[in-house]
Amino acid sequence: MAKQAIKVENLVKHFGKGDSLVRVIEGANFQVDKGELVALIAPSGAGKTTLLMMIGCVEEPTSGKIYLGDELVYDNRWLTKEQRKIRREKIGFIFQAHYLIPFLNVIENVTLVPQTNGVPQKEAEAFAMELLDYFDIADKAHNMSSELSGGQNQRVAIARALANKPQIILADEPTAALDSERSVSVVKMLKKIAMDQDVAIIMVTHDEDMLPFCDRILKIENKKVVSHDVPKNKDVI
Amino acid sequence: MINLAQKDIKHTFGKFIVTAMGVGMLLGIVLIMIGVYRGMIVDAKVLLDDLKADLWIVQEDTLGPFAESSRVHEDLKNSVHVIDGVKKSVGITFQNLQLISKTKPVRVVAVGFDPYDTINPINPARLVEGDMLRKDHYEIVVSDNIGFKLGEEIPIGRNIYKVVGVTHGTVSSGGDPLVYISLKDAQELQFSYSNNRIRSDRARGIKDSTTNMPMVNAIIATVRLGYDIDSVANNIRQTLHKSVYTKDEQKDILTKNLIERASKQIGLFTAILVVVSTIIIALIIYTMTLEKMKEISIMKLIGIPNSMIMKMIVQETLLLGFLAFIFGNLFSHLIYGRFPKRVVLEISDAWMLFIIIMVASILASLIGIKKVINADPAAAIGG
Numbered sequence: 001m002a003k004q005a006i007k008v009e010n011l012v013k014h015f016g017k018g019d020s021l022v023r024v025i026e027g028a029n030f031q032v033d034k035g036e037l038v039a040l041i042a043p044s045g046a047g048k049t050t051l052l053m054m055i056g057c058v059e060e061p062t063s064g065k066i067y068l069g070d071e072l073v074y075d076n077r078w079l080t081k082e083q084r085k086i087r088r089e090k091i092g093f094i095f096q097a098h099y100l101i102p103f104l105n106v107i108e109n110v111t112l113v114p115q116t117n118g119v120p121q122k123e124a125e126a127f128a129m130e131l132l133d134y135f136d137i138a139d140k141a142h143n144m145s146s147e148l149s150g151g152q153n154q155r156v157a158i159a160r161a162l163a164n165k166p167q168i169i170l171a172d173e174p175t176a177a178l179d180s181e182r183s184v185s186v187v188k189m190l191k192k193i194a195m196d197q198d199v200a201i202i203m204v205t206h207d208e209d210m211l212p213f214c215d216r217i218l219k220i221e222n223k224k225v226v227s228h229d230v231p232k233n234k235d236v237i
Numbered sequence: 238m239i240n241l242a243q244k245d246i247k248h249t250f251g252k253f254i255v256t257a258m259g260v261g262m263l264l265g266i267v268l269i270m271i272g273v274y275r276g277m278i279v280d281a282k283v284l285l286d287d288l289k290a291d292l293w294i295v296q297e298d299t300l301g302p303f304a305e306s307s308r309v310h311e312d313l314k315n316s317v318h319v320i321d322g323v324k325k326s327v328g329i330t331f332q333n334l335q336l337i338s339k340t341k342p343v344r345v346v347a348v349g350f351d352p353y354d355t356i357n358p359i360n361p362a363r364l365v366e367g368d369m370l371r372k373d374h375y376e377i378v379v380s381d382n383i384g385f386k387l388g389e390e391i392p393i394g395r396n397i398y399k400v401v402g403v404t405h406g407t408v409s410s411g412g413d414p415l416v417y418i419s420l421k422d423a424q425e426l427q428f429s430y431s432n433n434r435i436r437s438d439r440a441r442g443i444k445d446s447t448t449n450m451p452m453v454n455a456i457i458a459t460v461r462l463g464y465d466i467d468s469v470a471n472n473i474r475q476t477l478h479k480s481v482y483t484k485d486e487q488k489d490i491l492t493k494n495l496i497e498r499a500s501k502q503i504g505l506f507t508a509i510l511v512v513v514s515t516i517i518i519a520l521i522i523y524t525m526t527l528e529k530m531k532e533i534s535i536m537k538l539i540g541i542p543n544s545m546i547m548k549m550i551v552q553e554t555l556l557l558g559f560l561a562f563i564f565g566n567l568f569s570h571l572i573y574g575r576f577p578k579r580v581v582l583e584i585s586d587a588w589m590l591f592i593i594i595m596v597a598s599i600l601a602s603l604i605g606i607k608k609v610i611n612a613d614p615a616a617a618i619g620g
């Protein structure tokens with residue numbers, strides 16, 4: 001049990017009612033362990049984002065169970081009123097766009113969540129600087145996001161997702177807006193983070209070139225989640 | 238801890254300040270409106286206070302010269318004078334005059350009084366140049382805001398008047414500039430008929446109207462020390478069958494009858510302006526919040542509690558209200574001197590507006606708060 005970071009049982013998600021009912025997920029069962037970088041792939045509209053948002057306690061499932069670590073957070077209903085507390089303490093989010101807060105500078109963006117969690121400002125900033133240094137953008141710590149390039153902003157966004165020392169990172173097409181070189185470096189970075197920090201990462205991607213860097217592939221097939229091994233024919237660099 | 242409001246305002250500083258200035262101008266106008274009203278009340282009392290009369294004896298069943306036309310015989314002052322407790326009593330007239338200056342005609346209120354009598358209505362403290370009236374005829378003391386210089390000659394009626402004194406801050410109860418002329422001149426202007434009229438009266442067989450007893454608009458009197466003003470007033474009422482008002486009653490008549498309608502007018506106008514300001518602040522906060530919906534959704538998504546986001550909205554709203562209030566005060570103080578009539582800006586009024594604006598800002602921020610609560614975190618990544 002100690003290895004389990006995410007566990008989903010019989011997870012169902014429907015949108016709407018009656019004639020406009022959309023069945024997106026119909027009984028998903030899977031598990032992601034600590035230290036694992038898992039790719040989530042499926043055609044557009046298959047429910048990848050929805051699945052991530054349910055695991056991230058943003059979207060309420062229709063039924064089923066969700067464990068985050070050993071904690072059962074959803075059992076046909078949320079077991080806590082404070083999903084947002086779970087989000088800011090346990091989860092890091094990365095999206096296709098960086099979604100940085102435009103009126104905060106880089107270091108404020110990175111330290112916002114940890115400071116909200118009660119980490120003293122000095123400590124939060126020191127750790128943020130470590131992360132920014134790691135992503136090679138420490139010199140931009142006091143710039144606004146509008147002054148950074150797309151790639152730099154995406155690295156800040158990844159730093160922000162790591163700043164609260166999450167157990168889980170949910171990355172929704174984090175490389176879709178990047179060129180292939182940058183994409184590879186981001187995915188390698190995620191792999192390194194997963195290994196170094198023992199974080200479970202689910203990464204939605206459409207880019208098959210990214211799959212070799214992942215430990216496993218989850219596919220949404222027939223509204224269920226199926227686990228696959230990474231294709232062997234590509235060389236892992 | 239990061240203060241989101243401070244960061245956001247810093248980010249959109251220019252826009253925020255310009256917005257606060259705009260609302261501030263509106264609040265400045267509110268303050269000016271209140272100041273106009275205060276000025277009217279002050280103006281209404283200037284003449285009364287300058288006159289230092291305890292009692293006003295006016296035509297029976299009238300409210301006195303400030304409210305309606307009143308005529309009494311000048312010699313009534315003698316009858317008043319012999320009443321127990323009366324110290325001094327003199328006749329006084331009030332009339333509107335149009336003075337022809339070099340540039341344009343000015344409307345003034347002329348106070349007529351006997352320069353040799355015991356009560357001089359000119360407050361010496363207000364005399365800034367020249368002297369009191371010294372002669373029975375063709376001298377005039379003018380208020381400094383109508384553009385006549387000391388020694389200048391002004392044609393009034395059939396005669397030329399010489400400016401012998403200039404006062405500052407003297408206004409009629411309606412806020413018009415005051416001039417002072419001698420009682421004899423005033424009576425001639427107000428009560429005597431033109432030659433044409435006299436000729437036409439004679440042709441109609443009406444008795445010579447020029448031999449009328451001299452009239453005044455009111456008798457003003459002072460009361461001896463130790464006498465109760467109200468009982469002296471009662472005494473005059475009973476013996477002379479005239480309407481008698483104490484100074485305080487005259488003030489009441491002025492404020493009740495004359496100011497009340499004006500204050501309702503201005504009060505309503507001010508209330509509408511305050512409501513408009515509130516709506517504008519609310520709209521600004523609403524659009525400011527709408528502009529931030531994406532960021533608000535993102536913050537909710539990454540787990541920032543509502544309380545922090547709402548704090549940002551409330552702080553921004555309060556700061557906007559506060560800055561607008563400061564700008565409003567600056568604005569009103571910058572422009573109030575340009576108004577032709579008296580504008581009195583009182584600190585107590587400013588405080589009241591401050592409280593109203595702060596309450597309005599809090600109400601306005603509720604709209605923003607509602608948007609925050611309803612914001613969907615999932616909407617951050619949708620589209």
Ligand SMILES: Nc1ncnc2c1ncn2[C@@H]1O[C@H](COP(=O)(O)OP(=O)(O)O)[C@@H](O)[C@H]1O
Pocket residue numbers: 015016022024042043044045046047048049050051
């Ligand atoms: N709020 C919603 N209301 C109704 N249908 C929704 C909503 N969100 C997503 N869907 C539907 O759920 C399905 C899965 O969407 P999504 O998770 O965004 O797919 P993916 O990320 O795999 O492209 C789509 O058919 C979409 O139309």
Ligand SMILES: [Mg+2]
Pocket residue numbers: 048049050172
């Ligand atoms: Mg998606």
